[in-house]
Amino acid sequence: MSEAVFSQLAMLVFLTGLIVWMGFIVWDLAKKSQAGRFGTIILFTILGAGVVGFIIKTVMVEIMQL
Numbered sequence: 001m002s003e004a005v006f007s008q009l010a011m012l013v014f015l016t017g018l019i020v021w022m023g024f025i026v027w028d029l030a031k032k033s034q035a036g037r038f039g040t041i042i043l044f045t046i047l048g049a050g051v052v053g054f055i056i057k058t059v060m061v062e063i064m065q066l
Helices: 003-032 036-064
Strands: none
Touching: 003 036
């Protein structure tokens, strides 16, 4: 396994883990603040927009490199 393949695989695994961990933090924040269903949806929508933006940017960079 080359260093480039390992780096790409490690980035994918650890970035996925980070996104899952951030989701847990948002869920815990909503639970502890008693945000309710609507508040939890708002928290995940607003705070998850950064994750969606990062994914869209990554996909667009890959498409533009073709």
